């Protein structure tokens with residue numbers, strides 16, 4: 643049964659996205675067996691977990707690619723169903739997938755507007771698209787691209803990631819989800835992309851960042867959500883946790899055993915500290 647989330651008006655605004663008890667099966671595979679996620683505006687929420695824990699499935703369910711089989715989804719406090727990518731886009735959910743899906747033979751402007759081109763009559767409104775693309779890149783303090791008319795094929799990995807992120811924020815997005823944006827990047831480019839991720843949150847968006855890199859998670863995230871075998875082990879404030887605690891949750895899911903699905907930091911702090919991951 644769907645229940646409205648209740649948030650007192652004088653308290654903090656409701657999270658941009660809240661998932662409770664999300665489940666997803668692929669035939670006999672129980673990919674998600676009860677996931678809980680809270681993503682707030684102005685914050686980076688890291689989504690971490692071992693290979694196969696369910697991170698990409700979770701993202702695809704939120705993006706409406708294959709909807710949750712069961713569970714509740716609230717957007718800005720309102721119960722909602724995301725059954726298609728169109729539903730997700732209409733809410734203001736944008737996803738930057740790991741493979742980026744950019745078109746090498748098109749320039750930056752055309753990539754940013756791909757599939758949603760601005761038109762003037764029957765023709766593309768090139769100058770409006772160019773102006774808007776430049777505004778978005780400037781608002782994100784992106785200074786590393788030489789020209790927005792450059793073909794994407796000539797960009798570095800970090801620049802490509804930047805274009806994909808800028809494309810995601812072009813559309814009045816409220817929630818931007820990034821699946822391992824720094825996985826293929828070198829040190830300097832990783833730093834640039836992490837700064838960009840931080841700026842998205844500082845601009846008021848809710849950001850969900852999938853990452854395997856604990857250093858970057860602790861550098862950029864406000865909150866860390868750990869998936870373990872398709873279940874939420876815990877969601878903790880980044881400032882209240884440590885690298886070793888997160889790694890323990892990832893490898894043993896310790897807080898999943900008997901703890902409430904979205905555990906508070908104090909629950910995590912009760913977990914054995916510093917023990918060696920299994």
Ligand SMILES: Nc1ncnc2c1ncn2[C@@H]1O[C@H](COP(=O)(O)OP(=O)(O)OP(=O)(O)O)[C@@H](O)[C@H]1O
Pocket residue numbers: 668671672673691692693694695696697698699700
């Ligand atoms: N389309 C699918 N059909 C069947 N099983 C799937 C499908 N997609 C994912 N799975 C299964 O669901 C589980 C979760 O996979 P998922 O890709 O979400 O993990 P992940 O946390 O993103 O892992 P990684 O860190 O390796 O990217 C795995 O057991 C996977 O094999």
Ligand SMILES: [Mg+2]
Pocket residue numbers: 697698699
């Ligand atoms: Mg994945």
